[in-house]
Amino acid sequence: MLKTEKLKKYYEIRNKNRGKSILRAVDGVSLDIARRETFGLVGESGCGKTTLGRAILRLTEPDGGSIIYDGRDITHINMFPYRSRMQIIFQNPSDCLDPRCRVGDIIAEGVAAKSSKLSKPELRDTVSGLLESVRLTPDYAYRYPHELSGGQQQRVGIARALAVEPEFIVCDEPVSALDVSYQAQIIELLKELQERLGLTYLFISHDLSVVRYMSDRIGVMYLGKLVELGSGEDVVREPAHQYTKALLDAIPAPDPITARAKNRTHTEEYTELGIPDRGCRYCRLCEYAVPECRDEEPELREVSPGHLCACHLL
């Protein structure tokens, strides 16, 4: 349904001392998402996962590569006809709901954009229906966003995305800002909506355990590149890339006995290392790095059917 080929997004950075430099935020990412599938994208902040999500929707213009949606190349065309088919849910719901609009008006805007001929009562009924589909009562239409809790705001964010009846939704860290109890509710809601409406998701998160619940397939991103791609089971149970293993290891185990058995040594921070000019991007942190890793960048290769990994050692 959606396919990206060598998608790139570069940013120019001006630095007082060093002059201009190029940040390769997304550097040639190829992935494909099937209809009704949830594709999970994990990685640390700064790895380019949000930029990738936005580039796919052309909310930020890609600098190279192509996006193919439903068999058509949408990299350079006018996105207007596609806006109602592709939607996004943002991380911080309070920042992207207009504080001066009532919830009902926020949602009605989308509904009206989709079908302009609705009468007022029809519009109101549609909004009520959408609120109910995200398990809010219709009287929430008369409230302002600040009167709602974080979980309720995120529900409104979802309802707004659903207002235009999309097929494909980019969920950009939809639960990261929420409390555990709300997290579980929102995940359940997203799953239920997917089943009922036949939605396709690109689910972006830094939390592998959340991605795991949502996703059929998982892509692991590191410094602008996909380093591993496979079914949720493969990636979590048999991680092939050292970075994926490090990510899995970093999740605090909610179990004192397992936690005590863990012995971590990495106490220094490496996120400021930047992207190397050549070689594997993870080689400076990888304990198994060989000289080849520093010279040549590994490409994604199949390690088992449907399970790809970019590593020289495999």
Added chain:
Amino acid sequence: MDISSDILLEVRDLDVSFQSRQGEVRAVNGISYFVRRGEVLGLVGESGGGKSVGVHAVMSLLGTSARINAGSALFEGRDILRLTRRELASFRGREVSMIFQNPSSYLDPVFTIGRQMVETVRAHDKGISKESARALSEDMLRSVGIRDPERRMRQYPFEFSGGMSQRVMIAIALLCKPKLLIADEPTTALDVTTQAQIIQLLKELQEQSGMAMLYITHNFGIVAELCDRVSVICGGYIVEQGLTDDIFYHAAHPYTQALLKLIPRIDSPKNETPPSIEGPPVESVTLPKGCIFHPRCPCCMDVCRQNAPPQTALEQDHSASCWLL
């Protein structure tokens, strides 16, 4: 040794409310907890449960709309809720230090890290020279895992990433070697990998210095890695407290059990959604009558709707407030 002298901080029957337009918000309703010397106590609950308020009150960090209605907080026998401003100034930082969720908003953006650190040292030790304060700060930065501290001290907060700023915060908090470090969700805004590093760092620093730690979080994974004991807080009440193992393997209160089930686990069978607690967290304006958790409790009985349950001791250091016990 006398057991009571083992206790560093003891909070008794703390009751805090806020004035708001909707009426009085009862944020904390008579909570009691204690921290022993050298131990790590975890304070766990959902957001809005009163865990931050219950601790900020102890440090006199609450705003003007807050009122401490009752209670005491004894630090080495001295009630720190009744300190004067001057006493408080020398108490904070030297005896008890605090780190927060969002480090970048607690560092002054217009001064270099070095200047802020030297200022902290000299505020508590008037006699120390600038050079030795600087040397002390550099050592501290090194011990929190910041390379090239000399260069880093000349930099401004915006030049530090989230994890790095949190390291600086920790360094500043530990400059005067406090006996207790209060950590208010210090890793919630960070990535999992950075979070793991910060937790490891805190664990090492705590073990080396033998300071006590009070760790506020909603993440049970962190509790399992870090804490010796846990207090579970819900709607401004402590519903259960006990040793970490007791809480994880013999949770007595339905709220604790529900919270534990909520954690998304990486090792669970495929595509099993985590269960959620029915209904929203408690609204502090309209506290329910009876047990705080009864509107959401799966095993609610008539008595739960009428009366608040008493605290039941289960084992040494393990107690819970529930009518089922």
